[in-house]
Amino acid sequence: MSNKNDNKVLLQNKDWCKGCGVCVGFCPTKTLIIENDKCIIAYPEKCIFCGQCELRCPDNAIWITAGGKENEQ
Amino acid sequence: MNCSDITKKYYRVQKLTHIWCPGCGHGTLMNTVIRAIDKLGLNKDDVVVVSGIGCSSRAPGYMDFNTLHTTHGRALAFATGIKMANPKLHVIVIMGDGDSSAIGGNHLIHAARRNIDITTIVFNNNIYGMTGGQYSPTTPTADFATTAPFGNIDVPFDLCKLAQGAGATFVGRATAYHAPLMQKLIEKGLQNKGFSFIEGLSLCPTYYGRKNKKGNAFNMHSYFKDNCVDLKVVQKNPEKGENKILIGEFFNGPKPEYTESYQVIVDKFKELRRD
Numbered sequence: 001m002s003n004k005n006d007n008k009v010l011l012q013n014k015d016w017c018k019g020c021g022v023c024v025g026f027c028p029t030k031t032l033i034i035e036n037d038k039c040i041i042a043y044p045e046k047c048i049f050c051g052q053c054e055l056r057c058p059d060n061a062i063w064i065t066a067g068g069k070e071n072e073q
Numbered sequence: 074m075n076c077s078d079i080t081k082k083y084y085r086v087q088k089l090t091h092i093w094c095p096g097c098g099h100g101t102l103m104n105t106v107i108r109a110i111d112k113l114g115l116n117k118d119d120v121v122v123v124s125g126i127g128c129s130s131r132a133p134g135y136m137d138f139n140t141l142h143t144t145h146g147r148a149l150a151f152a153t154g155i156k157m158a159n160p161k162l163h164v165i166v167i168m169g170d171g172d173s174s175a176i177g178g179n180h181l182i183h184a185a186r187r188n189i190d191i192t193t194i195v196f197n198n199n200i201y202g203m204t205g206g207q208y209s210p211t212t213p214t215a216d217f218a219t220t221a222p223f224g225n226i227d228v229p230f231d232l233c234k235l236a237q238g239a240g241a242t243f244v245g246r247a248t249a250y251h252a253p254l255m256q257k258l259i260e261k262g263l264q265n266k267g268f269s270f271i272e273g274l275s276l277c278p279t280y281y282g283r284k285n286k287k288g289n290a291f292n293m294h295s296y297f298k299d300n301c302v303d304l305k306v307v308q309k310n311p312e313k314g315e316n317k318i319l320i321g322e323f324f325n326g327p328k329p330e331y332t333e334s335y336q337v338i339v340d341k342f343k344e345l346r347r348d
Contacts, residue, residue, distance in 0.1 A: 011077075013076055021290065056101055059089075059100055060077065
């Protein structure tokens, strides 16, 4: 069964993350956690690609892409 | 660079990450400016971003357009010069609350009075962040700041009313939490032929938040979520607006634009010379 989220991937740039916790607070599925003052995509399988983290991240450190790319960090 | 496509397209990625503190609302608001420009499909070479001095005024340094970082409070004066020299440009001014309403207060009201086609975006964090947390003209009464250890006795400016009273033709307010509304207001401001004033309520967890026990960045976002009401809702149910911060589009009323009026004078003069 395919759905519209099949190709989407949640990516992050840990170098830019300042660990403010805004994305963690707004994530509705608790996909993200804070570890050692950085945001970590701890449970990528839970992500519903709502885009709240990307919308609210002040540092452009987390984003959703339409797939094909691997997380480099 | 490891970042999203829109970041790669519109930011000077080699200068990121930015200087702002963790959780600062300015980054979120800067992103709304970028998204608005992207949505309208403006050519990067036709956009000029001008700023003064302060935390918010660091923004143009990271944005990949024609940018100008000017003196404290004078961003609108420089922007007026740019617009007069080349009226085809989309001129955006990013200022802070102190920049726009304290030292630059006169520039703000006179740019608004002239109705020159500049989109002014104020990142209002209620405090002077860069210099260590002094109270600004928008710090609410009784709130604390480094220079108001027993509470602020001043009454804050309502920047939107100030701009509207001075003659701005598009006025709106949103917050860092209400990022989609902020983006929409900036889009409308950029399309408005005249002086557009958009106040973006930002959050300063480092100084304003800590001095006033507002919690972390997420708590401050939640405060905006719970305490802001759209003007449209209040117009239908006035009781919902009690003790709340009003957001939304406040005013949109076209008037003759300054550079166009100036062009009329130039044309008249040329005609006289020909005779």
